Amino acid sequence: MSKTNTHDVIVIGGGPAGSSAATWLARNGHQVLLLEREKFPREHVGESLLPFCYPLLQDLGVIDQLKKNFVRKPGVRFIDRDGNISTTWCFDHVIKDDTYLSFQVIRGEFDHILLKNAAKNGAEVREETSVVAADITSESDRVTVTSLDASGKKSVHSARFLVDASGRDAFVGAKSGWRKPREELDRTAIWSHWGNVKLTGGLEEGLSIIIYMGLEQKGWIWVFPLGENRITAGFVAQNSYLRDQQRKLKEEGSKDWKQDLCMQELRHSKFVQGLLEGSNMLIPMQVNGNYSYEVKNHYGSNYAMVGDARGFIDPIFSSGVFLSIKTSSLVSAAINKQLRGELNGKNEAMETAYKQVSGAYNFVHRMIRLFYNPHSVTWAQAGADGKTHKDHENAMAAGHYMLSGDFFENYQKFEGFFQILEDPKQFRRYKKLVIDRDDFVQPSCHSRWEEVFKDMVERDAERTAELAL
Template sequence: MAADEYDVIVVGGGPAGSTVGSVLTRAGHSVLLFEKEQFPRDHVGESMLPFCYPLFDDLGVRDELARTFVRKPGVRFVDREGAVFTNWCFSHVIKDESFLSFHVDRASLDTILLNNARRLGVEAREGHRVTGVGLDQPDHVTVRTRDNDGTEAEHRARFLVDASGRDAFVGTKFGWREPRPELDRTAVWSHFTGVRMAGGLEEGASVIVYIGEEKKGWIWIFPLGPDRITAGVVMQNSYLRRRRAELLEEGDDDWKTAMLHDELRASPFVTDLLEGTTQALPTMVDGDYSYEVRNHHGRNYAMIGDARGFIDPIFSSGVFLSMKTAYLVGEAVHRHLLDPARDGDVGGEGWGEGSALTKAYEAVDGAYNLVHRMIRLFYDPHAVTWAAIGAEKQVHKAHESAMAVGHYMLAGDFFENHDKYNRFFALLEDRRGFERFREHVVERPEFQDSSCRLPWEVAFGRRLERFSPEEALGFNPEPVTVGGDSEADHGADAP
């Protein structure tokens, strides 16, 4: 093989690209990865799901992450005032150490994953922008690049994986990128220090504040250290454009920062948390939410992560969806490269119905569709919010199933079980079916608890240690009592 020819070229060095590169190089393939940025670089998406845990373990980075980042026991959805909230604690349904997830600084996480890919054998070149691609040959692809010095080069490989994030390089080049009006939103965010840790932050939980109305959005607050948080707001673009025009007209040149502070402090709950804090990063703006990409894979290419299509980050699912997709697609590409004809690529015509990549994308598409369903549920203006779901005795019918499966969904159980969850949604539209399930799961006392019970020293201090749920949470062997009712069994079977 010539020096400029590889088995696989990967475009993008984020979690999707570094993971698929790691999977393929461990399988014995030569992998060349191009990343346009120079790491570390700031990026939104700092909260991980528990189902990331075995992926981090398999890649060999779990201990480094645990040494570096805050541990996350669950998610707290809060109303604007802070008076109503519902905790979704992963220990209620996950009974091994993976119930403790992570909050991460993405600049650090992405660097860890890319350096680990290098350790495993990926040739990763930062500061190299992909400027062109040729997919018209049946036995190879060509990729053109330009580095930070302006040097241009052409490279060949048997297969291309597009992990270029919201650039969606392949989809944009071939006109396969299409808008999704229901995702017409933008995030404005930063980091803050000197934070008073309360409202769930003190135990490492994610905090999500629903803001609704014209904004049709939400605020996130995630702890990144003992007094450091990431905080931001996601809002409808029509509202953002109007507010930007108003701020500029008022003479505020730094409209991004003004908007961020205005929107965060529109919630009394958030205002109380941010009192006396210092903004620790420039204000960042992340748009391009509103697109989907067609033709996710072909005879010599595949798209993963945000290059495949963007998913709203309300459930912190982005990194997990990207990495899990990278695993499935990487394993499928490996099998295909070993024997293209046997894998259904007859005469260079592409992937047949029974091919490895076709099967992989059945799972990927099912997972993404299920998460989109949950997102639509969150934004439904006529429904009870996720903050009120556990607090209200009378739950809006359209949301009854969300409480029942929410713990599993928020933990990241999307891929293998998406068919089961979709059937479960349908089943629970029957009132009698839901009442039976509520008796056994929804009204379990631990699901109504006011805390995830993770001690401060576990969330922010003794992070490297591997804890069982009982050790980490210091579970009292006595039954939890809520309103005079008790349950001795703290487990819950998956639906």
């Protein structure tokens, strides 16, 4: 029988949710053990961050490092499949300080920065250590966690509280039978990174580009700039469409259907086809399947789920990392109160935190349903700059705030904008008054190269010089 190690909090998983929770809890003086299955840096999908991440990352103490490492993101451009309709949403329209400029990150590096930061703040971090069992049902209310390290050594740990941040494995939810798929969002993504790309169409200003693929795929393409000549690009489509295409490609003799399918779908967009000419793929094709699910029983007296372990929704609005870190911030504060005993039996702080978290997830889910509703507006049609159309100023600002991440504290205030988008009659009027203008379809937020790329390019030059010594 192995010796049991005792801690205040055990965190499963060292992605953005786990490492930020570990940082905040360790800073509050709790003894935190974080167990991560992989050796970092490891590749991960989800590279485009919402501006509302900025203050959280600042509080975590990593913002200066992020500024040096990654492309800055001033906004997002939605395009329809044929490239005929597009709108560009610039965050500085509503965010008037430095935080409007978000980040396009290489997740392997970004997650590693956050994980090292957790260790720097006092958490004990063990990589290449998988959690294989977690018991949250003991009468004593302590949790018992069993882990296996890379050498196959088994360890048993005990703690007052368990944070499940195991991502889409949703460890506690899956083991307890609490995870179920959201069938209406049953989709798969295939993606990679490409180098030697000439950035155009707004990418050269750091913009995210999202292309709606239409009714057959019920999906979309993303293209984000990760460097001066590097992009991440991928497509998301409904599983039934993917199965049909996979069969078709195999019948036609495809030796690598994932690669062929990804290229086929990306080339459906003339814009992406042009970008990829002369480029080279930098990492093997990645597949993320069946990714939409929900989990119930998000917290109990001795455990809490954060990030994708709490539930996952379609990533069309690049909201995942923000939802994860923001949830960790609210939930860590509630755990801190509980562990300090500042409560009278009932953890109201946790209830309040999860009410806000569920409000935010439900809100994003409503935005997503709207995106996929063929009878409703597409986001490629739904923007405006508001200078000339004061009547719709509020609706337009609401759209910018929603896309920036303002949906934890303030989601109720967007009801009016939702109603415009959801009602075809109201939307037609809005479109006529607001959208059909030349300036709004420009692929630009007028960002300068110095703002978007300079720090990262200088850091790369320094790195190359150091390696040459």
